[in-house]
Amino acid sequence: MTGAVKSTLHDSESALVAVRDLKKHFPMRRRFASEGADHIKAVDGVSFDIPAGRTLGLVGESGSGKTTVGRSILRLIEPTAGEILFDDVNVLALRGRALRGVRRQMQMVFQDPVASLNPRMTAAEIVGEGLQVHRVARGRDLRERVAGLMRRVGLSADDMDGYPHVFSGGQRQRIGIARAIALDPRFIVCDEPVSALDVSVRLQILNLLDDLRRERGLACLLITHDLTVVRRFCDDVAVMYFGRIVETGSAENIFANPRHPYTKALLSAVPVPDPDSRTRRFVLPGEVPDPLNPPSGCPFHPRCPFAVDRCRTDIPDLISWSGAAPRHRTACHYADQDLPLPVTVSAP
Amino acid sequence: MMPPDRPMLDVVDLHTRFRTGDGVVRAVDGVSFSIHRGQTLALVGESGCGKSATALSIMRLIDPPGEIADGQIRLHSVDDNPPVDLRTLSERRLREIRGRRVGMVFQDPMTALNPVLPVGGQIAESIRAHRPVDRRRAWHDTIELLDDVGIAAPDRRARQYPHEWSGGMIQRALIAMAVAGRPDLLIADEPTTALDVTTQAQILELLQRLQREFGMAILFITHDLGIVADMADDVCVMYAGRIVERADVRTLFTQPAHPYTQALLAALAGFDRSPTRAEPIPGGVPHPLHLPDGCRFHPRCVLSRRLAADGRRETAVVPRDRESVIVLRNCIRPVDGRDIGGPSLRPVAAGHDVACWEANDGAAIGIARP
Structure with a gap:
């Protein structure tokens, strides 16, 4: 571990999962020397802690690197650099039996409940597969355990022998959740768990995940682009932009007192279900930079309404500022000034 | 709901169905609405409610085994020419109208270009x-x-x-491209669903600006009530092929009358950071081939259940999911001898229509609003 990485959420509390300076660079084949960088820095120095029983919301738009972070933690892809500490053990250094032991305790709920369930397996086979592979249970014991898991996620034991196609999207996601908790994990990564679901069933699934977290003291990484989900269901938030965390803190603080202009723009862009709030929108101009030609200085400066010369040259660190709430850190040179966004739209 | 001037588009009792091997899917089952010049009508609903099938029917882009079985799609002209019925128009005249008088924007931009x-x-x-x-x-x-x-x-x-x-x-x-011909009507079918939220804000702003400049009517199809609140003048809420509530945007958000609309808004409030937890809507959207009898929302309806528990109305016992459930008899009655019934839209206030036998208005039902 390096001393330079102090930008963690819970310095005092003991974290179940601690990510330290995680990097994932994808090599690019260059045809011409003029084509810019020879690798894409999908994740470029991300650090955070998640204590047991708490949920960290990892927020960002497409291309921000949030999914790459989630997959790297579970070693579904191999990170380029950094440490992933699970119970103070660096997961990236583990091999073989030791790795399998840790993997059992870290599970994932996927976005697409259709693609993530094998169509040729029954619900009971899907949910019980891990129990079988890890030789936790078999025979009648296995079936009883699976029935208990099905009931716990709101399905009926009568549903056990159904194949995925007979279930609705919400029910399929319940099967995916039952599979994830089957081995009594201590940590789950939920990657956009409700994005593919109907609006009226999203809350059911999120409430279920929230109940399971409480009951079992799970640490949870909730990866999402949806800030309304984060506000309700996360203790802490980390906002990613262009492979880095640009702001992090308690959910309460991030929503009440956002300091990074990107966080402010994100919050402002979420349509509010209230016809009387139309005039408060700020529309962020431009697009996420091309990862092959990353901007100098702060990666957000080309779109930032407050950018000055310093922003074009110096990359801001993720740091606290005077008067900041505990754990609230922002990667902006002017985080302490709380600049108000200009309102660009006033609908009639 | 509608101002007294003439509408740009009248959809009257539209029925669109798809014949499948397992039966007939009534994707659009008697939908009526009007859109006025320079105004935005939002058609809001979840997957399979028929909102996209409605849009495609208006453009007459329904291919076999689908067909527009009944109804009128009257497109008015800005001058004094009589309206044309897009449903019965010849293919040749329809081509003149598509792109010139009616433009369309689809959900997934990445697949729309060669x-x-x-x-x-x-x-x-x-x-x-x-x-x-x-x-x-x-x-x-x-x-x-x-x-x-x-x-x-x-x-x-x-x-x-x-x-x-x-x-x-x-x-x-x-x-x-869609507005190049300066259309009178733009149909936007979930135009921002595949986009990031900051990009979505840019696109919504663009549509609002173009509407101000050209005065076109917009039919905006979405599942996102936040976007509805942002964009719409009038709203139609769809559920299982039908419009269940129709009102101007402010009425819909402040006095929702249909239990489904109320439940959707209450579920959104469930995302607020509050110590109390909002009850999600139970169950899921029904399968289009296995729609419930009577009111299509009744198996998920809080109002029906509450009134049934109250005991002051006539109830019935119906089997469901290997159990028996007590429901209001009113909510399961078939209508007009048709195989699939359900309440029709009726006014609860001026310009505010609801398809529910039990709803009066939001206050009378007493479902908590944030």
Whole structure:
């Protein structure tokens, strides 16, 4: 571990999962020397802690690197650099039996409940597969355990022998959740768990995940682009932009007192279900930079309404500022000034 | 709901169905609404409620085994010509109307363009399909259109291929194409669902600006009530092929009368950071081939359950999911001897229609509003 990485959420509390300076660079084949960088820095120095029983919301738009972070933690892809500490053990250094032991305790709920369930397996086979592979249970014991898991996620034991196609999207996601908790994990990564679901069933699934977290003291990484989900269901938030965390803190603080202009723009862009709030929108101009030609200085400066010369040259660190709430850190040179966004739209 | 002036589009009792091997799916089952010039009507609903099938029916883009079985789609003209019924119009006259008088923007911008042709050429081609101009003129207009929807360096960008553009840029280009003929009506089917939230804000702003400039009517199809609140003048809430509530946007959000609308709004409030937890809507959207009898929402309806528990109305016992459930008899009655019934829209206030036998208005039902 390096001393330079102090930008963690819970310095005092003991974290179940601690990510330290995680990097994932994808090599690019260059045809011409003029084509810019020879690798894409999908994740470029991300650090955070998640204590047991708490949920960290990892927020960002497409291309921000949030999914790459989630997959790297579970070693579904191999990170380029950094440490992933699970119970103070660096997961990236583990091999073989030791790795399998840790993997059992870290599970994932996927976005697409259709693609993530094998169509040729029954619900009971899907949910019980891990129990079988890890030789936790078999025979009648296995079936009883699976029935208990099905009931716990709101399905009926009568549903056990159904194949995925007979279930609705919400029910399929319940099967995916039952599979994830089957081995009594201590940590789950939920990657956009409700994005593919109907609006009226999203809350059911999120409430279920929230109940399971409480009951079992799970640490949870909730990866999402949806800030309304984060506000309700996360203790802490980390906002990613262009492979880095640009702001992090308690959910309460991030929503009440956002300091990074990107966080402010994100919050402002979420349509509010209230016809009387139309005039408060700020529309962020431009697009996420091309990862092959990353901007100098702060990666957000080309779109930032407050950018000055310093922003074009110096990359801001993720740091606290005077008067900041505990754990609230922002990667902006002017985080302490709380600049108000200009309102660009006033609908009639 | 509607101002007294003439509407741009009247959809009257539209029925669109799809014949499948397992039965007939009534995707659109008696839908009626009007949109006025310069106004936005939002059609809001979840998957399978028939909102996209409604849009495709208006453009007459329903292919077999689907068919528009009944109804009228009256497009009025800005001058004094009589309205045309798009449902019965000849294919030749329909082609003149598509793209010129009615434009359409779809959900997934990445699949809407041909990946092996430059973006600009495809836009120019669509201009030439509608107007008798030469290539040079069409290219010139293309650059102007791209510039108008906020594409930087349109000259250079127009020569690029779709994969070199972001989803937000392509959606801008497609909107540019859709409004190139200065249509009277723009149909936007979930135009921002595939986009990031900051890009979504840009696209919504663009649509609002174009509407202010050209005065076109917009039929905006979405599942997102936040976008509805942002964009719409009037709202139709759809559920299982039917409109269940119709009102102006402010009435819909402040006095929702249908239990489904109320439950959707209450579920949204469930995302607020509050110590109390909102009850989600139980169950899921029904399968289109296995719609519930009577009111299609009744198996998920809090109002029906509460009134049934109250005991002061006539109830019935019905088998469901290997159990028996007590429901209001009123909610399961078939209507007009048709195989699938359900309540029709009826007014609860001026310009506010609800398809529920039990609803009076939001206050009377007493479902908590944030």
